[in-house]
């Protein structure tokens with residue numbers, strides 16, 4: 101019998117309760133099994149840069165321990181490799197570990213666009229550019245799925261701030277939505293063939309992503325032809341039945357049967373037909389059955405080998421930002437002081453649901469001591485969490501005086517880059533900069549190694565000779581750093597995001613984060629380098645930039661519509677890898693658009709003196725824009741420039757092409773959209789943004805007179821007297837006690853952003869909706885009535901159980 105027939109038969113045999121039950125988790129990490137029909141439970145697990153398989157207590161913020169697995173470099177790091185083959189391998193290595201642990205669905209890749217450098221979760225995401233993000237995501241997915249498991253690209257969609265992530269409404273115009281925020285997911289689905297996708301917590305233009313007919317039914321299912329399983333982010337489900345209708349299959353985690361009951365009632369009352377549920381169940385059964393063989397065959401893997409793989413990714417991903425007078429690589433025997441807390445206690449991953457319990461951990465200090473350098477000593481130099489310490493500084497200065505070269509390890513600490521919270525500023529802590537300045541006065545040979553998963557401002561970099569960005573290098577990152585500093589490895593990573601001079605240089609700086617109800621994407625298409633190029637302002641380190649110990653020359657570009665060819669020669673003395681980039685821009689355009697956009701890239705290895713011909717094929721989106729009037733991608737006829745080179749700001753090869761295109765009217769007049777045409781979008785007026793959005797801007801502010809409801813966040817309710825203020829006060833009161841437990845203190849802070857709904861959606865049945873109603877009554881200052889309601893609901897539930 102064919103698989104589809106087996107599934108049809110199973111669906112026929114399943115009761116309504118069993119079908120509804122399959123649409124939500126059994127617990128935190130599993131779907132429900134139905135033993136009488138031989139339907140097994142399937143396990144889903146984070147993701148994305150390794151495996152966070154919990155066996156004891158479960159949570160979605162990495163609070164509880166998980167079994168050891170290889171901690172690969174975080175998404176922000178691996179993206180700098182621009183190496184799709186390597187990312188596919190990374191996917192397959194993670195899949196081997198997943199299969200060995202009985203995991204069917206790996207919750208990754210994470211590919212939200214880095215709209216703003218302060219988003220607290222940027223370390224997990226790939227890039228500010230949708231093409232690069234999409235291509236890397238598709239590569240990762242292919243790696244996972246080639247091993248018979250399913251990947252789960254996340255978080256669909258426009259989830260680019262952590263503040264109030266479970267309630268915030270992302271306002272974004274349709275063209276920007278398609279060209280910037282959805283495009284990477286389109287690649288993930290169409291090129292990666294993702295078998296599942298995770299819907300995000302937030303609302304998009306007024307609708308929760310997890311129940312948005314526009315995102316799920318129209319775009320994902322109908323336009324992109326997605327036939328897999330849509331999974332809500334943990335606790336993202338709001339109205340379960342609307343979600344199911346829109347195209348969501350699986351709610352995670354379990355709600356103790358509560359949402360199953362909602363589905364059953366919706367069918368009994370005729371709100372939805374049973375065929376709809378059957379369709380969702382079919383997709384779920386397909387997923388469970390398709391992934392089962394790989395899980396059953398899962399074998400143990402070599403920890404040692406995977407550790408080496410993690411190191412290889414790190415080595416190809418770190419970015420050399422500065423190297424004055426070729427101070428790097430350091431010759432054997434160079435007398436180096438190692439200074440900075442991050443050398444001994446590395447930052448190697450971000451905090452939250454992606455946190456991996458590594459199988460090993462190599463610190464840069466350990467790796468440097470094992471190298472051929474002469475290490476004169478180690479001093480932490482500063483307090484990791486920003487406290488000043490003259491003693492630490494003085495000891496570091498004394499060590500620097502005794503050494504020829506100073507290797508200074510700076511970075512962002514664990515609490516700064518954590519899921520659930522955004523960063524407050526781009527600068528490194530003052531105590532680190534202060535030490536850097538003091539060291540640079542003593543020892544001119546100052547090399548800084550940075551740790552962190554997102555851009556920092558570097559107003560101090562004129563004082564250092566070399567700057568290596570180690571990003572978050574995973575468990576073997578320390579070894580990769582040492583090998584790059586000593587030249588055993590030639591650095592080859594290039595930035596997948598722009599580093600500005602100042603935070604204010606970022607297009608969205610005035611609109612980020614959304615503070616209360618909405619987050620307005622007023623800058624439109626001009627995210628990252630698209631803004632810097634359009635506005636003609638200079639970034640500190642541009643998108644696509646990164647140095648090598650060798651040099652490359654570009655020549656002989658030949659371009660046509662299907663693709664471009666050119667030569668790259670290694671003109672230096674070492675073997676090295678170069679990341680060649682191809683951008684396309686319209687020479688004169690009838691519509692507003694970025695100056696140029698990344699449309700192709702290739703990573704090549706070259707021996708000294710070697711030249712290679714590079715071919716980059718263009719896809720159907722290379723010249724296209726999303727036409728909102730026609731509701732489709734179209735190509736505007738005209739002349740386009742193909743520009744090729746080593747970074748977005750260094751494009752030596754250029755050629756013009758005439759493209760015939762689709763013609764027809766363009767939806768934007770210059771008069772109505774002057775700032776979008778000029779690129780002057782950092783102070784966008786409401787009226788112009790509103791025109792682009794195509795509807796009145798909703799009030800961004802909370803209304804203190806509004807009733808506290810299931811979707812009110814604790815933070816918002818703090819403004820009302822009563823329970824909300826009490827909960828807020830309690831959280832604030834508890835915070836100092838968790839000061840030394842970073843995981844707990846960030847989780848506590850993030851809990852302020854949670855809506856009351858989470859009490860039902862995240863407690864696996866401990867609290868049900870009638871109990872929540874009681875809590876909400878209390879929060880609305882009817883304390884005694886609410887308590888009675890709560891107790892009644894609690895007793896009723898106990899009786900039923």
Ligand code: BGC
Pocket residue numbers: 146147159160161207254333334453
């Ligand atoms: C995160 C997801 C993650 C899930 C399960 C959520 O809080 O946003 O990325 O997969 O938890 O841990």
